[in-house]
Amino acid sequence: MKKVTVVGMGYVGIVTAIVLAHVGCEVICLDTDTSKIKQLKKKQLPIFEPGLEAALHTYGDKLSFTSDPQRALTAAEMIVITVGTPSLPNGNADLESLRTLASEIGKYAAHPDFIAAIKSTVPPGTSQKMKAWIQQAQTAQVAFSIASTPEFLREGSALHDAFNGDRIIIGAEDERTADAIKRLYEPLDRPLFTTDLNSAELIKYASNAFLASKISFINEMARLVEKVGGNIEDVATGMGMDDRIGHQFLQAGVGYGGSCFPKDITALLHLASEHDVQLTTVEAAKRANELQMDYFINKVKTVMSPLTGKQVAVLGLSFKPNTDDMRKAPSITVIEAMLEEKATVIGYDPAAAVNARLIFQDRIAYATSIEEALQGSDVALILTEWTDIKKVSPQQFHQLLNDPIVIDGRNCFSMGEMKATGVQYYPIGKR
Numbered sequence: 103m104k105k106v107t108v109v110g111m112g113y114v115g116i117v118t119a120i121v122l123a124h125v126g127c128e129v130i131c132l133d134t135d136t137s138k139i140k141q142l143k144k145k146q147l148p149i150f151e152p153g154l155e156a157a158l159h160t161y162g163d164k165l166s167f168t169s170d171p172q173r174a175l176t177a178a179e180m181i182v183i184t185v186g187t188p189s190l191p192n193g194n195a196d197l198e199s200l201r202t203l204a205s206e207i208g209k210y211a212a213h214p215d216f217i218a219a220i221k222s223t224v225p226p227g228t229s230q231k232m233k234a235w236i237q238q239a240q241t242a243q244v245a246f247s248i249a250s251t252p253e254f255l256r257e258g259s260a261l262h263d264a265f266n267g268d269r270i271i272i273g274a275e276d277e278r279t280a281d282a283i284k285r286l287y288e289p290l291d292r293p294l295f296t297t298d299l300n301s302a303e304l305i306k307y308a309s310n311a312f313l314a315s316k317i318s319f320i321n322e323m324a325r326l327v328e329k330v331g332g333n334i335e336d337v338a339t340g341m342g343m344d345d346r347i348g349h350q351f352l353q354a355g356v357g358y359g360g361s362c363f364p365k366d367i368t369a370l371l372h373l374a375s376e377h378d379v380q381l382t383t384v385e386a387a388k389r390a391n392e393l394q395m396d397y398f399i400n401k402v403k404t405v406m407s408p409l410t411g412k413q414v415a416v417l418g419l420s421f422k423p424n425t426d427d428m429r430k431a432p433s434i435t436v437i438e439a440m441l442e443e444k445a446t447v448i449g450y451d452p453a454a455a456v457n458a459r460l461i462f463q464d465r466i467a468y469a470t471s472i473e474e475a476l477q478g479s480d481v482a483l484i485l486t487e488w489t490d491i492k493k494v495s496p497q498q499f500h501q502l503l504n505d506p507i508v509i510d511g512r513n514c515f516s517m518g519e520m521k522a523t524g525v526q527y528y529p530i531g532k533r
Contacts, residue, residue, distance in 0.1 A: 103286050104128055105213070107178040109203060111138050111167075113149055113427075114221060114253050115184035117260045120154070122182070123161035124265075125289045131167045132174035142167045150426035150453045153261045175210040180217045180286070183232075184253070187222050189365050193372035195225055204232055208239025211246065217279055219249040223307070223366055225373050226300040229273065247279040250299050252306035257360065258424030269293045273302020307373075310366040311384045316351040317358045318390035324354035324531025325397060334531025335513060354531045356485060356511030357394040359421035359430040395432055398511055398530075399439045405509060405528060406481055409443035415479035415503075416440075417472060417494075418486020418512070419451035419458045426453040428461060432511070433485045441465060450475035452488055476502035487512040496523035 104127055108119040111133040119129045133139055138148045145158050158165070168174050175181060185199040200222070207218060218236065220229055233248040250273030255263045270292050274280035280296045287294065297305075324334040334354045342349030358364070367388050374381045406412060421431035428434065433449070440447050447466040449458060455468050469475035472494055476482055482503060484491060492514045499520070500506040506525040508515070513529045520527035 103179045103282060105177055106130075106180045106182060107132055107174045108182045108184060109133070109174070110184035110186065110199075110222070111135070111142060111148070112184065112186065113151060113257055113260055114255060115182075116142075116147070116149070116154060116158070117151070117255060117264045118182055118184055118221060118253070119165055120157045120161050120261070121264045121290070122286075123164035125286065127164070127286075129165050130174045130178070131165060132169070132171060133167075134169060136169050139167045139169050150424075151260055152258065152424050157261060171206040172210045175207055176212050178211060178216055179213050180219060180282075181207060181211065182251070183218065183220045183222055185222055187224055187365075187369075189368050193368040195223070195228075195365075195369045197224065197228060197231070200224070200228070200232055201235055204235035205239040208236045209241055211236075212242070212244055214245060216244070216246045217249055217282060218246060219251045219283065220303075221251050221253050223252065223310075223362070223369075224250075224303055225307070225369060226303045228303060229275075229299040233275075247275055248299070249274045249279050249283060250302035251283060252302060254306070254309065257427055258422055265290060267292055269295055271302050271305050272296045273299040275299060307366055307370045310363055311370055311381075311387065313351050314358055314363045314367055314391070315383060315387040317353075317355075318387040318394070320352045320354050321357065321394040321530075322390055325394075327531040328533050331533045332531075337531075354513060355394075356398045356432045356436070356530070357391045359432045359434075361421075361427060361429040364430045395435050398432075398509075399436060401528060402436075402440070402481070402483065402509055403443065405507065405526075406445075409440065409445040411444065411446075412480040413446045413448060413478060413504075414440050415469075415475040415482045416447055416449040416466075417475060417482055417484050417491045418488055419449050420454035420486055423486055423488045424453075426451075426457055428454055428457040431485075433458075434461060436483065436485060436511075437462065437466060448475050448479060450491075451486065452490060473498070473502060478502075478504060480504050481507040481509060484508065484510040484512050484514050487514050496520045496525050499523075499525050 106122050106127040107130045108115050109132045119131050122129050141148050147155050187195040190196045229248045229250045270287050272283050327334045338352040341347050419433045437447050448469050450469040496519050509528045
């Protein structure tokens with residue numbers, strides 16, 4: 103398989119295109135956003151992702167970019183679908199982009215036995231729907247098969263994950279399709295697991311729901327620690343030493359956000375509701391995350407009461423470090439709460455300031471450095487554990503803030519060092 107088209111040039115699509123170029127494919131990258139395509143043609147990224155721009159230059163001779171579906175789809179042996187599936191008001195995944203794409207595939211895809219592989223996160227049963235939509239739109243009887251190859255990339259380390267992932271899941275409707283995709287990804291030397299379409303689709307939802315549950319669990323333990331005493335980081339370390347539990351996703355904080363966990367959990371709960379199944383654990387994880395953000399906001403209100411007229415420095419705006427993604431970022435919820443209390447907000451983020459401006463516009467100020475954000479502020483809120491934020495010294499907080507008060511939603515600093523310098527320090531899950 104040599105000619106592959108990747109549809110959708112977001113985080114997943116660009117990284118997937120680079121991986122396919124690496125394994126020897128000629129890759130056409132399709133997106134309806136012409137400005138994004140123009141950027142990519144110049145080897146400029148429309149997103150922030152470590153290492154991705156260098157990879158784009160490395161594999162550029164095997165990548166072409168277009169907004170023309172006919173050019174992209176006609177000769178494709180495999181069409182990898184990475185279009186967005188945002189949440190509808192009822193919580194279900196919005197499949198409209200897939201429907202639109204299906205009509206274009208039906209109209210233009212002409213390679214005999216081509217494979218349409220859905221990498222987008224979609225509810226079980228979507229692959230079969232996609233096949234029916236394509237068949238309905240076909241103007242010629244071209245045989246094809248459908249597959250589900252869910253992605254497990256983490257923003258901020260997407261390129262590393264693509265080449266070093268724990269597994270590659272292949273959901274296929276027949277053995278021929280599964281074998282073709284196996285051969286495609288074999289050069290990556292990663293574990294390959296083949297299953298049916300519905301199971302592959304559910305693996306992604308179940309994985310994200312489980313990881314979100316781990317985060318919510320440790321955050322609940324952190325709230326308990328603040329009442330009874332102890333150190334949540336020690337609790338998490340001791341728990342994680344058990345191989346059955348592991349260390350990952352046991353970092354207490356202000357709560358999870360981003361483009362995946364909130365959306366996927368909502369979609370999973372909607373799917374279960376449609377089938378009269380109650381996912382009590384998943385429901386609890388969602389509610390616990392909401393409570394954690396409320397808990398953090400109430401902590402700020404208690405420490406800083408009254409907030410009216412005070413300047414709040416928010417360090418970290420993206421939902422996690424090493425990305426510019428602001429989707430469902432905890433900073434949005436926290437900043438809105440601060441503004442509601444009539445505080446003024448100045449935000450700092452090394453990558454997400456542009457996206458933050460799209461959300462808050464001129465309702466907050468934007469600092470170009472940590473020092474600028476801290477200077478003259480009454481409190482610093484740590485919401486993203488960027489490396490440059492973690493390097494701020496207790497002395498800097500003490501010198502730059504009007505009152506040396508730091509409320510840390512990511513446990514970036516040593517309580518002992520902060521208190522020894524005279525900083526009033528409020529971490530998560532430590533007393």
